[in-house]
Amino acid sequence: MLSMLGAGFAALAAAPLVQDGWERLASSDPTGLLPGSGGFRYFSVAGSVPERTAADYRLEIGGLVARPVTYTLAELRAMPQTRVVGDVTCTDGWRVPRTPFTGVSLTHLLEVAGVRPEGRALRFTCFDGVYTESLTLEQARRSDVVVALDMQDKPLTHERGGPVRLYVAPMYFYKSAKWLSGISVTDQVVPGYWEEYGYDVDGWLDERGA
Ligand SMILES: Nc1nc2c(c(=O)[nH]1)N[C@H]1C(S)=C(S)[C@@H](COP(=O)(O)O)O[C@H]1N2
Numbered sequence: 001m002l003s004m005l006g007a008g009f010a011a012l013a014a015a016p017l018v019q020d021g022w023e024r025l026a027s028s029d030p031t032g033l034l035p036g037s038g039g040f041r042y043f044s045v046a047g048s049v050p051e052r053t054a055a056d057y058r059l060e061i062g063g064l065v066a067r068p069v070t071y072t073l074a075e076l077r078a079m080p081q082t083r084v085v086g087d088v089t090c091t092d093g094w095r096v097p098r099t100p101f102t103g104v105s106l107t108h109l110l111e112v113a114g115v116r117p118e119g120r121a122l123r124f125t126c127f128d129g130v131y132t133e134s135l136t137l138e139q140a141r142r143s144d145v146v147v148a149l150d151m152q153d154k155p156l157t158h159e160r161g162g163p164v165r166l167y168v169a170p171m172y173f174y175k176s177a178k179w180l181s182g183i184s185v186t187d188q189v190v191p192g193y194w195e196e197y198g199y200d201v202d203g204w205l206d207e208r209g210a
């Protein structure tokens with residue numbers, strides 16, 4: 001009960017910030033301006049995000065699957081790793097070209113879980129407790145979409161969304177959910193956090209991405 005109350009207050013406090021738009025959120029955040037960020041800007045729609053270590057991190061895969069499963073970080077590291085090099089492009093205008101992300105390909109995780117025939121899309125949830133994202137199954141099965149454990153060949157830091165974030169190379173970076181904790185197969189696309197505020201559900205960088 002107490003924690004429900006807390007979440008309610010947090011949502012109230014966040015509301016004006018959201019109405020002001022996320023460009024303002026970015027420019028008011030000094031973290032992205034610090035040298036050493038390598039061109040990245042820190043984004044989080046949640047005020048503070050708990051850190052998850054290798055010991056307490058979990059990724060739950062469920063919804064319309066034959067074999068729901070929960071992975072530890074060590075289990076994800078033990079799976080076949082895929083390295084995807086792509087540009088990072090935020091709708092805000094900043095860009096980090098040719099950035100390698102390494103982890104488990106999303107399509108592999110879906111194969112292991114066994115998508116049921118009525119499955120059409122994925123809903124991603126995050127341990128910040130706020131952010132959500134979506135992909136169609138067709139998009140999720142591309143070889144340039146990865147559940148990333150490393151960025152630039154080093155473990156993802158908390159600031160960059162570690163220990164595990166999504167990297168959807170052919171789309172704007174808002175599709176790449178940080179602090180990934182859940183993947184649920186759904187029977188239709190459920191618009192994600194920014195998509196509820198008007199962002200394109202299909203965040204292609206290039207119209208021909210499809
Ligand atoms: N959980 C979570 N994931 C998120 C966001 C967020 O606020 N929360 N912001 C998105 C946006 S708009 C961008 S540009 C990138 C920013 O990633 P970075 O903070 O590592 O630069 O994360 C995306 N994924």
Ligand SMILES: [Mo]
Binds near residue numbers: 043091092173174
């Ligand atoms: Mo963004």
